[in-house]
Amino acid sequence: MKYDLIIIGGGLSGLAAGIRSAHFGNRVCILEQQGRVGGLNSYYHYQGRIFDIGLHAITNYVPRHIKSTPLAKTLRQLRLSYDDFQLLPQQISRITFPTKELRFTNDFNFFIQEISEKFPHQIDQFTKFVQSLKGYDEFSAKKEFVSTRQILQSFFFDPLLIEMLLCPLMFYGCSWENDIDFAQFSVLFRSIFCEGFARPQDGMSKIIQLLKTKYQHCGGELKTNCKVQKLHIHQNKVSEVHLSNGQTMKAEKIISCIGLPETKDLCTSWGGKTTNRTTTPRTGALSFMESIIILNTMPSQLTFDTTILFYNDSERFFYQRPKTLIDTSSGVICCPNNYQTEKPLPEGMIRLTNLANFTLWNGLDEEEYHIQKKFCLRESLKKVERFIPGLQDRILIHDIFTPKTIEKFTGRRQGAVYGTPDKTKDGLTPIKNLFICGTDQGYLGIVGAMLSGISMANAHILY
Amino acid sequence: MTKEEVKTSLLNIISEIVPDEDVMNLEGNTSIRDQIDLDSMDFLDIIMEIRKKYQVEIPEEDYPELATMNSSVTYLEPLLVDK
Numbered sequence: 001m002k003y004d005l006i007i008i009g010g011g012l013s014g015l016a017a018g019i020r021s022a023h024f025g026n027r028v029c030i031l032e033q034q035g036r037v038g039g040l041n042s043y044y045h046y047q048g049r050i051f052d053i054g055l056h057a058i059t060n061y062v063p064r065h066i067k068s069t070p071l072a073k074t075l076r077q078l079r080l081s082y083d084d085f086q087l088l089p090q091q092i093s094r095i096t097f098p099t100k101e102l103r104f105t106n107d108f109n110f111f112i113q114e115i116s117e118k119f120p121h122q123i124d125q126f127t128k129f130v131q132s133l134k135g136y137d138e139f140s141a142k143k144e145f146v147s148t149r150q151i152l153q154s155f156f157f158d159p160l161l162i163e164m165l166l167c168p169l170m171f172y173g174c175s176w177e178n179d180i181d182f183a184q185f186s187v188l189f190r191s192i193f194c195e196g197f198a199r200p201q202d203g204m205s206k207i208i209q210l211l212k213t214k215y216q217h218c219g220g221e222l223k224t225n226c227k228v229q230k231l232h233i234h235q236n237k238v239s240e241v242h243l244s245n246g247q248t249m250k251a252e253k254i255i256s257c258i259g260l261p262e263t264k265d266l267c268t269s270w271g272g273k274t275t276n277r278t279t280t281p282r283t284g285a286l287s288f289m290e291s292i293i294i295l296n297t298m299p300s301q302l303t304f305d306t307t308i309l310f311y312n313d314s315e316r317f318f319y320q321r322p323k324t325l326i327d328t329s330s331g332v333i334c335c336p337n338n339y340q341t342e343k344p345l346p347e348g349m350i351r352l353t354n355l356a357n358f359t360l361w362n363g364l365d366e367e368e369y370h371i372q373k374k375f376c377l378r379e380s381l382k383k384v385e386r387f388i389p390g391l392q393d394r395i396l397i398h399d400i401f402t403p404k405t406i407e408k409f410t411g412r413r414q415g416a417v418y419g420t421p422d423k424t425k426d427g428l429t430p431i432k433n434l435f436i437c438g439t440d441q442g443y444l445g446i447v448g449a450m451l452s453g454i455s456m457a458n459a460h461i462l463y
Numbered sequence: 464m465t466k467e468e469v470k471t472s473l474l475n476i477i478s479e480i481v482p483d484e485d486v487m488n489l490e491g492n493t494s495i496r497d498q499i500d501l502d503s504m505d506f507l508d509i510i511m512e513i514r515k516k517y518q519v520e521i522p523e524e525d526y527p528e529l530a531t532m533n534s535s536v537t538y539l540e541p542l543l544v545d546k
Binding site for chain 1: 504
């Protein structure tokens with residue numbers, strides 16, 4: 001049997017692409033290598049609890065009835081209702097540098113006020129900058145990399161403000177070292193500062209279930225524990241999909257959500273003689289160590305009311321692969337308890353994120369790997385102590401994942417969660433019937449992932 | 464389908480796509496997009512839902528015919544007469 005569409009990878013982008021395509025009558029099959037869908041934003045069971053793999057926050061949060069936003073578009077296109085996601089807005093987040101702190105909420109005017117108080121000499125420029133972003137259409141942006149640092153330097157003379165603006169946005173979606181393509185920056189600026197953070201009441205598991213059920217209701221097929229081994233290319237088209245269990249499948253078109261370099265590796269050939277970035281995508285350099293910590297107390301008892309805190313220990317923010325296992329000179333502290341809710345989580349929870357070096361983690365033998373995980377968590381906690389005093393003595397259980405864990409479970413080469421810096425914004429590859437969606441197409445975050453699946457299905461399957 | 468059935472079916476399709484909009488009070492001769500929030504993605508979804516439900520292809524050059532409720536019904540009626 002031949003499918004209209006095979007989707008490789010059942011993450012959020014793949015599920016969204018699947019829902020759209022199946023809803024309009026295409027025969028679709030999603031192939032997911034893990035036992036459960038959700039990809040980078042799935043969840044797992046650990047010591048009687050359900051942990052989200054990647055979720056700190058859903059960005060692009062807007063209240064109900066705010067229209068023409070990525071969230072509203074996503075819900076409409078997937079025929080979901082606002083209440084389906086049960087979104088709890090954040091309380092307050094902070095960007096903390098040695099000499100200054102900027103706070104932000106889901107009300108952009110609060111952030112403007114913060115800038116005017118902390119950077120009064122730059123507020124006029126900030127207003128101009130925000131105005132210029134409004135006229136900027138990131139979706140019809142040039143394919144070439146445009147340096148955000150250069151643009152920011154043309155607006156702001158205070159380098160500290162530039163670093164502080166970049167810090168949270170890079171942590172939450174940047175696949176370049178120390179700079180970011182301006183189209184991506186503007187997507188992130190909007191999704192984080194202008195819109196905001198929220199958390200689904202029960203974490204990602206409900207959303208994943210919802211999308212999976214929706215997809216299957218539309219008639220879509222799903223194969224879990226199903227790994228693609230090879231995409232056989234004939235006359236510049238995918239002719240057969242070879243699975244690791246020895247089976248072969250066929251489809252008119254293929255959408256791959258597993259990353260551009262990862263997809264290229266599956267293909268028996270990768271046409272096109274030109275050597276532009278899409279034909280030779282680099283592996284992303286950036287990965288993280290993430291620690292999930294359950295406390296025997298509530299964060300509020302430790303006087304911590306921040307939803308997400310981004311810290312950096314110097315005036316300059318270095319967003320790059322560290323030369324050590326992890327880099328604790330900057331980091332992210334996320335507290336899932338600190339979202340506005342009437343149904344508080346039963347236990348206190350903190351998530352810590354630091355930049356990490358895949359190669360170094362990968363080079364450790366098993367014993368050393370476990371020792372280093374514990375050591376790095378201690379190092380990471382030392383930096384957190386000044387923000388959450390007493391945290392170290394309140395740890396009930398913890399789970400740590402390294403770039404190696406991320407690579408193993410997501411298939412992202414070198415644990416590069418934000419993918420290659422060489423995005424294919426139109427989703428096209430050198431192979432005629434093979435398209436990319438998800439992180440390497442260029443949209444970011446949970447809403448962004450779904451929107452990527454939607455727009456690629458629209459562009460290449462439906463319209 | 465009668466004229467009235469075409470109208471009801473179209474309203475159902477629109478309200479499925481934009482459930483948060485009040486489509487039942489749409490003014491017949493005013494542009495639909497001036498009355499409710501409906502972007503180009505939503506508009507294309509209307510076309511695709513019609514195709515899915517009734518196997519009717521609407522060519523792109525005819526899209527302007529679907530600007531108002533009344534013009535849409537006038538345009539769709541002969542296409543849906545046997546449906």
